Amino acid sequence: MKQSDQKIYLASKSARRRELLRQIGVEFELLLLRDQTPRGPEVSEEVLPDEAADAYVARVTLEKAECAHHTMLWRKLPIRPVLAADTTVVVDGRILGKPAGYAEAAEMLRLLSGRTHEVLTSIAVRHHDDTWQVTQRSAVRFTALNETAIHAYCMSTEPYDKAGGYGIQGMAAVFIEEIAGSHSGIMGLPLFETTQLLRQAGVRILGVNSH
Template identity: 35%
Template sequence: MTAIILASASPRRRELIHQIGWTADIEKSCFHEVSDVAEAEDKRKRYPASLLDSFSGVDLVCAVNALGKAEDVLKETGTGIPVLGADTVVTLNGKILGKPEDEEAARQMLRFLSGNTHQVKTGVALLKGDRKLLQVVTTSVTFRKLTEDEIGKYIATGEPMDKAGSYGIQGKGTLLVESITGSYDNVVGLPLVTVYEMMKVLQKDL
């Protein structure tokens, strides 16, 4: 059975890991996440060009956050077990939509997403010893045209309040979505096929 250390307290990511039969010890990272491209570009300077050179824009934000979380936990654990870090963002027209601060912010985000196709991006970092693998996976999600009543009722469920983009596709938010192109697991918070393939590469290289 494959064992990892998950640098995330997200119950959704933990459930996804268990779904494929892996075990995961949870170690929440204290890494201070970057929130925009400018911050990510500044963080990029800490790393060898080869590690982050292929990422730009919102992809760079996800990559830096995933890598930072994994590195922070790796320093604390110091074990031979691979550490998995991840960061998921919702973006539309270059704007990053984080978790809403309040119900009004959630309402504004859902109005923004209504009737449009946005992207969900997850940066995935898998570390063991000095070996570092890093990828960003993108899924396109198209929302139905939502009415104000639908938005209000969804917000009233409380589901949007702890989720990037103010919705959860694995919950009641599935009714907001008309279609997706790409990995469903990625929208939930962790692209499982990508993680699996990265683990195969890591095990082969070691």
């Protein structure tokens, strides 16, 4: 990649991922996948039958990176690394996606109440013919939640665009007793692992790349 062009494409609508990339000084342009086409979304986030959480999050992430890369070529955009990511919350082997409404968000919080769950974030970088990917795992322990707290949180806007129905960077921080892993990974983009992959793709971060 030329030194004069250090931008990447971010294939994600997540405001948190944008904030995290800015935090480490990575310049990016959005290359968003379409949710609605005649055949449905460009990348489906439906879980396949008997699909394990780690396989699910890695598959969806890789499909997003591939789709965005091909969109870049089809639109004849400048060739740059493409970064995609997906996050899922897992409790008792059950994958918790983004809640569709109040009832589902409240049910998710009841499942997480007083327990430890896993947050898996997979990231993939596609550049030319190479793809680099890693999945980061973190453990999060919630305090016991009463119905008043659950109701108050679900009446806010926070739960409804986030896997598991909560965001660690928002009001739900008061629910969290302990984390083991990556705070930024729980937010949706583990910065240490992301930096390693972007450097492999030739992106200089803090003046360093892997080449």
